[in-house]
Amino acid sequence: MKHILATGAATALLASTAFAGGADLSVFDWSGYEDQGFYGAYMEKYGEAPSYTYFGSQEEAFTKLQSGFTADLAHPCTDAVRKWVAADLLVPLDPAKLTNWDAMLPKIKEVDGIVIDDQVWMMPFEWGNTGLIYRTDKIADDQISLQLLADPAYQGKISIPDAASSAYALAALATGNAVNYTNMNDEQFQQASDYLRSIHPNMRFYWSDAGQLDQAMASGEVEMGWAWNQSELNLIWNETPAKMMRDVDKGIATWVCGYVRLKSSTASDEQIYDMLNALSDEASGKYIIESWGYAHASAAAFQSADQELISTYGFDDVDSFFNGSLFFDAVTPELEAKMLKEFERIKAGF
CATH class of the missing domain: 3.40.190.10 (Periplasmic binding protein-like II)
Incomplete structure (x- = not known):
């Protein structure tokens, strides 16, 4: 009986995942980040974009979340993460499920708020x-x-x-x-x-x-x-x-911003990490550098993106970029x- 129940549960889970629509994933974000150029691999798998709700500032986002607003992922910047963790709004991410984690710029992963007390709280996206x-x-x-x-x-x-x-x-x-x-x-x-x-x-x-x-x-x-x-x-x-x-x-x-998993999230791990991995891959990084003028967490994106643009925006020397400004x-x-x-x-x- 246990074997039958376990098999039935697994089948139900697979069915749920198989029929999950792209819009079933809810993202709390800045206006403009619904741009499908950021998550092409997610679109290929699910056939439709996540559903988006927008905030105009991190202060607004924090207040709304504390008031009971729910979503699966949110897009703060690193300076907000400790506050959101302290308010019990987030759950940590599993770096083993972030397929591009090891390919990210080492300097980015050192930024305060990405990792806190040996746990990954944010997947860095753009900077x-x-x-x-x-x-x-x-x-x-x-x-x-x-x-x-x-x-x-x-x-x-x-x-x-x-x-x-x-x-x-x-x-x-x-x-x-x-x-x-x-x-x-x-x-x-x-x-x-x-x-x-x-x-x-x-x-x-x-x-x-x-x-x-x-x-x-x-x-x-x-x-x-x-x-x-x-x-x-x-x-x-x-x-x-x-x-x-x-x-x-x-x-x-x-600044560095990225995606966090909200404690209110109801989406499956698979769908959450499919989106995070699409956002962090090389194609996404190349797109954001060339189309938005921002840098990306992917080290590989700096090799494939327009080198003239990278130089124009000062991204060709990451250490100088970080050290030469207020962070x-x-x-x-x-x-x-x-x-x-x-x-x-x-x-x-x-």
Whole structure:
């Protein structure tokens, strides 16, 4: 009887897996990451894309998950992982089931938040810069700086993300406190907050969707924006004269994001790891480098992708890329709470 029951259970499991639709997998993600170029192997197997729900910031995503929102996978960045683990929102990943784990850039796997206490909590996916993108027909290369964002001549002409962590990273760079970004003392925090207040009068809007910024910069409504690599690439492809300031001395930030398995997940292990393995394979990496302007966790992707693009974005020297900028790491919980509260006051004009 035990043998019959076990066989019946196995048959039922196989049937369930065989008839699982691609959309049965739910992903909580940033807008745009439903792009099927990221997970071609998953599409080949399941014939349809996962179902997606979107968030505009990590703070928003965390609040929604704590309020009971459920999904199978989510896409935070490494600076959020420790907080999500502490809140019991995640389950660890099995590196033995991540077929591309050993082929990932070693430097990426060392980033805080990927592995915590010898357990893998995130599969790294993409990485890149947050930097100051500007209209080159409006601002000369030798004029651009983070301090220029506060110049009254640019009233109504700038935009930064509607996210406290990103805003304070910008402010830490602008005030010379980047080395203390994750644990600023009261004086350094005040300097950063004063900087954000100084640029607030010039704000056209605080963006929550990168496409909103891209459109505003393309039209000339906005002339400077603190944004991601993808925005620079989108503007260039749309023949907008724009580029990102990559002078390390003037200020640029680096981040790594990836996929985590939520504790609320109901999808099978097979479907979860099929998606993670599709996202992390070489084809996905080549696509994101060439089509989005971001780097990828796959070392092999750096061999097959357009070498000129890799050089343009500075990905050809991973160590220099990481070491030459402010790196987004988790800030202390106390500092994060202060950032969130003060950023809301700044946006409100106080």
